[in-house]
Amino acid sequence: xxxxxxxxxxxxxxxxxxxxxxxxxFRVTLALIVEKIFFPLSALKFFEVVLVMSILTGFYSNLIxxxxxxxxxxxxxxxxxxxxxxxxxDAVKKKNQFKLKQxxxxxxxxxxxxxxxxxxxxKPMSYTFIVSIPIWAWLWEKAYLSYQxxxxxxxxxxxxxxxxxxxxTTPFWGTIHVNEFVAIFPWWLLWYLVCSVMFGQLMKKLxxxxx
Numbered sequence: 001x002x003x004x005x006x007x008x009x010x011x012x013x014x015x016x017x018x019x020x021x022x023x024x025x026f027r028v029t030l031a032l033i034v035e036k037i038f039f040p041l042s043a044l045k046f047f048e049v050v051l052v053m054s055i056l057t058g059f060y061s062n063l064i065x066x067x068x069x070x071x072x073x074x075x076x077x078x079x080x081x082x083x084x085x086x087x088x089x090d091a092v093k094k095k096n097q098f099k100l101k102q103x104x105x106x107x108x109x110x111x112x113x114x115x116x117x118x119x120x121x122x123k124p125m126s127y128t129f130i131v132s133i134p135i136w137a138w139l140w141e142k143a144y145l146s147y148q149x150x151x152x153x154x155x156x157x158x159x160x161x162x163x164x165x166x167x168x169t170t171p172f173w174g175t176i177h178v179n180e181f182v183a184i185f186p187w188w189l190l191w192y193l194v195c196s197v198m199f200g201q202l203m204k205k206l207x208x209x210x211x
Contacts, residue, residue: 065209146166
C-alpha cells in the first residue's frame with residue numbers, strides 16, 4: 001500500500017510540474033487555489049510573501065528529505081558506485097585488462113545500483129513538486145499580472161492586487177517592480193532562490209537531514 005501511495009505521489013508531482021510548463025489555464029487554476037489558502041498574506045509586501053514562502057518550502061522539502069529517503073542506503077549506494085568508477089578509471093589508465101574484465105562482470109550490478117540511486121534522488125523531488133509548483137504558480141501569476149497592470153495598464157480580474165505592494169527598493173537597482181528582470185531572472189524569483197537556498201541549508205542543519 002505504501003509503495004502504491006509513493007508511486008501515485010511521484011506521478012502526481014511530475015504531472016503538476018509538466019502542467020505548469022505546458023498549460024496556462026492549469027497554472028492559473030493552481031494560483032487561484034493557493035490564493036484561497038494564503039489570502040491573509042495579501043496585505044504584506046510581495047517580497048515579504050516570497051520570504052515566507054521560501055521558509056515554508058525550505059521546511060517541508062527538508063522534512064520530505066528526512067523521512068522519504070533512506071539516507072543510510074543512499075550513502076551506501078553512492079560509496080559503491082564511486083568506488084567502482086574510481087577502480088574502472090584507474091584500470092583504464094593503467095591498461096589493466098585483467099582488472100577491466102573483472103569490473104565488466106559487475107557492470108550490470110552497477111547499472112541496477114545507479115537506477116536505484118536515481119530513483120531515491122527523484123522521489124523526494126516529485127513529492128516536493130506537489131507543494132512547490134502551486135506556490136510558484138501563485139507567486140508567478142501575481143507578480144506578472146501586477147507588472148502588466150503597472151507597465152501597460154492591463155486590467156487584472158483574477159486577483160485583488162495592490163500594486164504598491166509589488167515595488168521594492170534595492171541596493172543596486174533602486175526602486176523597481178518585483179517582476180522586473182535582474183540579470184536573467186525576475187527580481188522576485190532571484191530573491192526566492194537566494195532565500196530558499198539560505199533557509200534550506202539552515203533547516204537541513206536544524207533537522208539533521210542526511211545524518
